[in-house]
Amino acid sequence: MSLPELDKYVLAFFQTLLMVGSSAVLAILLGLALAVVLTVTARHHLYPRPRLNRALSVTVNVFRAVPFIIMLVALLPVTRWLVGTTLGTWAAVVPLTVNLLPFYARIAQVSLNEVDGGLVEAARAMGCRRWHIVRHVLLPEALPGIVGGMTVSVIAMINASAMAGAVGAGGLGDLAIRYGYERYETRVMFEVIVILIALVSVIQFTGEAIARRLDHRR
Amino acid sequence: MSIAALIRGGINLPARRRKGLTPAATPAPDPVTALRPGDTHITLRDVTKHYAAATGNVQALSGIDFSVARGEIFGIIGRSGAGKSTLLRTFNALEAVSSGQVLVNGIDVGTLDEAGLVALRRRIGMIFQHFNLLSAKTVRENISLPLRVAGVPPERIRARVDDLLALVGLTDKADVYPAKLSGGQKQRVGIARALVHEPDILLCDEATSALDPETTQSILALLRQVSQAMGLTVVLITHDMAVIREICDRVLVLDQGRAVELGEVWRVFGQPQADATRALLSPLLHGVPADLAARLVDDLHDGAGQALVNLHVDGSAAGQGLPLSVLTQLGPQAVLVHGGLDRIRGHSQGELLFLLPAQDLARVRQAFEDGQHAVQIKVIAYVPA
Numbered sequence: 287m288s289l290p291e292l293d294k295y296v297l298a299f300f301q302t303l304l305m306v307g308s309s310a311v312l313a314i315l316l317g318l319a320l321a322v323v324l325t326v327t328a329r330h331h332l333y334p335r336p337r338l339n340r341a342l343s344v345t346v347n348v349f350r351a352v353p354f355i356i357m358l359v360a361l362l363p364v365t366r367w368l369v370g371t372t373l374g375t376w377a378a379v380v381p382l383t384v385n386l387l388p389f390y391a392r393i394a395q396v397s398l399n400e401v402d403g404g405l406v407e408a409a410r411a412m413g414c415r416r417w418h419i420v421r422h423v424l425l426p427e428a429l430p431g432i433v434g435g436m437t438v439s440v441i442a443m444i445n446a447s448a449m450a451g452a453v454g455a456g457g458l459g460d461l462a463i464r465y466g467y468e469r470y471e472t473r474v475m476f477e478v479i480v481i482l483i484a485l486v487s488v489i490q491f492t493g494e495a496i497a498r499r500l501d502h503r504r
Numbered sequence: 505m506s507i508a509a510l511i512r513g514g515i516n517l518p519a520r521r522r523k524g525l526t527p528a529a530t531p532a533p534d535p536v537t538a539l540r541p542g543d544t545h546i547t548l549r550d551v552t553k554h555y556a557a558a559t560g561n562v563q564a565l566s567g568i569d570f571s572v573a574r575g576e577i578f579g580i581i582g583r584s585g586a587g588k589s590t591l592l593r594t595f596n597a598l599e600a601v602s603s604g605q606v607l608v609n610g611i612d613v614g615t616l617d618e619a620g621l622v623a624l625r626r627r628i629g630m631i632f633q634h635f636n637l638l639s640a641k642t643v644r645e646n647i648s649l650p651l652r653v654a655g656v657p658p659e660r661i662r663a664r665v666d667d668l669l670a671l672v673g674l675t676d677k678a679d680v681y682p683a684k685l686s687g688g689q690k691q692r693v694g695i696a697r698a699l700v701h702e703p704d705i706l707l708c709d710e711a712t713s714a715l716d717p718e719t720t721q722s723i724l725a726l727l728r729q730v731s732q733a734m735g736l737t738v739v740l741i742t743h744d745m746a747v748i749r750e751i752c753d754r755v756l757v758l759d760q761g762r763a764v765e766l767g768e769v770w771r772v773f774g775q776p777q778a779d780a781t782r783a784l785l786s787p788l789l790h791g792v793p794a795d796l797a798a799r800l801v802d803d804l805h806d807g808a809g810q811a812l813v814n815l816h817v818d819g820s821a822a823g824q825g826l827p828l829s830v831l832t833q834l835g836p837q838a839v840l841v842h843g844g845l846d847r848i849r850g851h852s853q854g855e856l857l858f859l860l861p862a863q864d865l866a867r868v869r870q871a872f873e874d875g876q877h878a879v880q881i882k883v884i885a886y887v888p889a
Binding site: 404409411412416422423 | 596598618622623625626628629630632634636637638639640641649650652653654681682683697698701707
């Protein structure tokens, strides 16, 4: 493999890392916040706001229903407004974030909902204010699931980032499509897939290890 | 570590936090000084609670009226679904009442805003059947949390938690996670957490129901010890009469959301008035052993055989226990086959089963007619010769 050829892989690898990394940070932070709001505004929870809860829930479902490739195009005006361009790696960050945010929010919401109601009650009985309960009970108790959900989401995001080639974002998936599929260079495609498998395995392994370390439930 | 030191080392709450106990609308007496020891601590006035459930309106509590005195250990017993948990949770306003009032230190908890409730709950510790410890926090962090959210400085939290760990005997477990503890140890952590604010009320929600009998005894002993040392008013709910007998001064019997019986424990045990009380007591009563029951008949046709009689000792007699002179009235032929006495707060009571020759029956009945020593005799059945 010649150096320029290797460059091609390195560039694509870092494009993927940049795209997925920055969208993941955004989607996970915002998604977690959304998950907390979805959880605590539910009926019989800390801040019951059933109507707000239903509206948010429907919005999340709408965004989750739209296929990523369509979202990529539909979000072009938003992307232009936020990033200043509709092409390149950074332009892919907006649709990737919007795509993953509701997905991650649902995963985190499941973990938050699974926190034993008895713990919330005990916290109230000991004189915790509601935001104390979010901070000291809900989030720490749900943390193993929240971290596990991050692993799932980041991997799903690597997968989705292959389609970001449509806006010229580059990345490993795009490399595989352009060389392997469009130019019949099967070797490139396989090599890219091997890199992707390695990347996914490392993320899965690390995520599981962290979640295990954080889990003191047994 | 002495309990006196624990109390001395306790954390004095800043004045501003006590202020939170004042109801939102009308000014009330200072909750800390308004009542002196021996006074009424908690009063319920005509409390009702109903829920809207899928099956219609559920009446969880109706017309509950009673008081708990300062420093007493007060039991609430009932079958599951009787409303015990709901009732207990009205004391610290985890459950709002539908009508009526819950007064703690003379203050209607229903009138408190969030700040007032937070202040109230810091004066009322609570422990739970399933302990409800935070799995992501160590023992020390669990016990610290109530102080941490109250803004107590870390070095004072540390000292206070050290004292409590010593009190409950878990100093060496400070940095382990609850999952590594036994049930009894978890409940000790729960007790330490409930006491960390130096409350004057402790609510126990089936605190020993998930524990084995031996651990139950040690937890009850700890509760008795801390309640005496700290002058706590303890309200506990349970479905286990043995817990009430072990530790409580008075007991309230709840049945289908109504208070059906209230009184000193020995009185309720010795002379139960309500059917619900008798049903709850039955596991503690000594029933007729199965081998004997198989041989029993309702009547002796030829008059030959033995009578199985039950001696009920109701505990209302003055003095100590049941004198043997009372038993000698059963005659030299009487055989004690089953039973025993329990001593509850100085009152001996229980059931004793005797077999006597049927021909002695009339004489024995007469001898016990005067109800001397609070013993009632009853013929259960006969064993033919």
